[in-house]
Amino acid sequence: MTGPAVATGRWDVVVVGGGVAGLLVAWEAAAAGRRTLLLEAGSRLGGAVTAHRVGGLAVDAGADSYALTRPAVTLLIADLALDDAVVAPNPVGAWVRHRAGAAPLPANGLLGIPSRPWTADVRRVIGLAGAARASLDRVLPAGTAMGPRATLGSAVRGRLGSRVLERLVRPVAGGVYSADPSTLEMDTVTPGLRAAVAGTGSLSAGAGRIRGAAGRSGSAVAGLHGGMNTLTDALTRAATAAGAELRTGAAVRAVRRDAAGWVVDLGSTTIAAAAVVLAVPGGTADGLLAGLVPDEARAGVAAASTPVRLATLVVRAPELHRAPRGTGVLVAPGVTGVRAKALTHATAKWSWLAERAGSGVHVLRLSYGRDEGQCSAGSGGPDLPDPADLPALALADAADLLGVPLRPGQVLDTAVVTWESVLPAPRVGQRAAVARLRAALAALGPEHPLAVTGTFVAGTGLAATVADARETARRLLDPTPAVDAPGPAADQVDTRPAG
Template identity: 50%
Template structure:
C-alpha cells in the first residue's frame, strides 16, 4: 500500500492549489478574516461593489472545509464534495464565475442506510430521509410494512400536530411519521449531513420551509413533496467536474482579478477599534480549525474601515469590539475525521450500495457514521480513476460523542486504514483485503459543522444584533447562516453587499504599520 506522506492535521487540511499572490496591505479598504467559501464570497461581493478587499486566511491555503488533497495521484475533495441545489444560488454563482459547464449531478444509483438489522435503500423522493411516499418500494423495504402503515397516519392527523413553532426535526417526524421513519431513515441522514441528532436540530434550520409546508399541505409527506417540487429539476445535490474545490480556485482568481487579495498563513490574533474603523493584529495562534496552534509567520497590525469576520472564532475575536457579544458562545461543532481509501476492487464496479451508505447508531462492529462511494457517485472521478480503481471515503464523529471523532478512532494512519477498511467492507457488503488498498489519507475537521439547534440559532440572532450595532462590521459563515453552500453563499453575498452600501465611501483607505 502506498500512503500519502502528508498526514499531519495542517498538511492534510490545507493542501489547496489556489494561487494567492501576496497583497499590498496598504491599498485595501476592507478586510475579511477567514478564507473559506463564505469569506471568499463576501470578498468578491465587496469587490463587485468597487472595494478592494484583503482576505486573511490562517491556513496555508484558502477554502476552509471545501478543501483539496491528492491521494494516489487523484485530486480529491478533502471536505465537502457536493452542494444542495435548492434556490439555485450556488449554480448562479458558478455561472458568474464561468463554471456553469462544470456543474454535474451524481449518478442515479441511489443511497443506502446501514441499520443494526441490515441494509436498505434511502428514499429517492425524500427530504433528509423523510419520504414523500411511505409506500414506495425503497421506503417499505427499509422501514417495513408496519413502518409504512404508521407513516400513512400522517395524512389523517391535524396539520397542527408536531408543527409548533421552534419544533425540532425529531419531534416533527416522530409525531407525524413515527419512530421507524425517524430511527431508520432520518436519524442516519441527519447524523451524516449535520453530525447531529434530529432531536437537537431545529426543523426550520435544517429544512427551511418544511414546517410551514406541513401546515399548508396538511401532512408531512405532502409537505416534503411540495418542498421537493420547489427545487430545480433533477438532483437535490450537485458538484463540480474536478471536485467542489474548483469553486475555491475560481473565487480566489475572481477576487484577485477585481483588485482584491488573498493572504494565506495569516492568522489573526486580535481585533480592536481604531478610530471609526478596526485594527486587525496578525501573528497569533491560528484558527482552531487550522494548524495545531502554530504561530503564523509575520505579524503587525492592519487598519480598515470595513471588517468581515468569516470564522467561528468571531465571538472571541470581536468581544472587545461589539459589547453585546459578552457571554455568548456558539455551538463548537462536531469533531470529524474523514478517511479516504483508494482501492483496487473490481467487485465495487457494480456500486453494491449505490453512491454511499449512512450508518445508524448501534450497528455492530462499525464505527463510521457514513461512507461515500465517490467513484460511483461522480462519473468524472470514475473516468479519472480508471477501471477497477475505486475511491471510498468514510466519516467518523457525531455531535455529542464523548471525545468527538477521536473516540475509538486511531490517529496512526495504518491503524486507521485497517479500521476504515473493515467498516467499508461491512457497509458495502463486499469483502475487502488490505492488499487492495493503493493509498489512504486522513483529514480532521474541527468546528466545521455547528449543530443548528434552537439554542444555537438564538445565540446567532444575538450575535447578529450585537454586530449590527457596530458600523462597518459583519459576520458570515456556516456558523451563522447554517450548514451547506446553499445557506452560506446567499447569506455571505447579502451581508457583504449591505456592508459595502452602508459604509460611507469617503472613509479613509486602510493603512498598514511598517511591521506588517
C-alpha cells in the same frame, strides 16, 4: 519596547477567514471597487472545499457536492462561468444501513423525511408497521409536534413515528451534521419546512414540496468536474482578478475599534480597515467579538461542532464496478460492527473520477464522528477513531458496508483528514441567537460596519453558506434594506452521503 507596526495604507474591507464565504465576500467587495484584503490563518484557502492527492488522484478532502433544492450555488457557478463543469451524480442513489438491514434510500426524501411514506422503497426501510404509523401524519392537525421549540427529531417522531426517525432521519442527519436530530433546531436545518407543513397539512407533504420532483435520494445534488475544490480555485482567481489581496498564514489575534474605523491585530502588525467581515468558525468569531458586542448578544451563536475524520481509500477492486451499494451508504446509530457513519463510493458517484482512476480502481471515502448523543460506545464524547487505527478500520468498515471482501493488499493509497469545526449543529434557539448578534452588530453603526458570515450563522452546506455570504456582501456594500432580498436561511442543506 515598541508596539506592533501599522501596515501602510487603509483598507476599505478586511475579510477574516479564507473559506468559501470569505472568498465570496472578498470577491464581491473588490468587484464593487473596494480596496479589499482577505486574511486566512491557515496555509491554504477554501476551508473544507479543498483537495488532496490520494493514489495520484486529486480528490475532494471535504464537500464533494452541493444541493439543488435552492439556487444559491447554481447562480454562483454561473457567475464564475463554470456552467460547463457541472456534473450530475450517478442516479442510482445511496443506501442506508440500519439495525435491521440495508436498503436504498427512498426517493424524494428531505433529510430522510419521506414525502410519500407508503411507497415501496420507504416500506422496504421502515416496514409495514412503520409506514402505517407514518401515514398518520396526513390526518394529524398541522400544528402537532410543530411547536416553536420543535427539533428535527421531535417533529419527525411526533408526526411520522420512531421508525422514520431511527432508520431514515438519524442516519441522514448524522451524515450531514454529525448530530442527533433530536438536538437540531428544525427551523435552521430545514428552513421553510414549517411553512410548508402549514400549507400542505403534513410533514411528509411539506418535505415533498421543498424537495420538489427530484429522483432517488442523493440525486438532488450536483458537483463539478474535477471536484468541488475547483470552486475554490475559481473564487480565488475571481477575487484576485477583481483586485482583492489574499494572504494565507495570517492569523488575526484581535479586532479593535478606533476613531477611524477598525484595527485588525495580527500580533506583529496591525491593519486599519473601514469595514471588517468575520468569516471564521463560531468559536473564533466569538473570541474576536468579545468586548465589541454585549455578552448576551454573543450567547448561543457559536453552535457546538462535532469533529469529523475522513478516511479516503484508493483500492484496486474490480468487483466494486457494479456499485453494490450505489453511490454510498449512510449508517444509523447503533449498527454493530461498523464505526463509520457514512461511506461514499466516489468512483461510483462521479463518472469523471472513475475515468481518471482507471479500470478496476475505486475511491472510497468513509466518515467518522458522531456527537455524544449518537455514540454507540457511550463514551460521552465524539465517536472518533484514532488516526493510527485508520485506514485499517476504514477498510474493514468498507468491506462490511459494501458487502464485498476487501484485503489490505488491494489498497493502493490512503489519506486521513480531520475537520474540527466545519459542521456546526444548530440547537434550539440558534436562529434567534444569530438574529440577536446581527442586531447588535448593526447597532455599531453603518459607517464602519462589522459583519459575520460562514457556517456558524448560515448553517451547514454550500447552499446555505453561499446565500448568507452573498447577502452579507450586499448589506456591506449597500446597507439600504432590500425589499425582496432572500434571508440567509432560505437555502437547504446538502444531503450528500459522506457528510
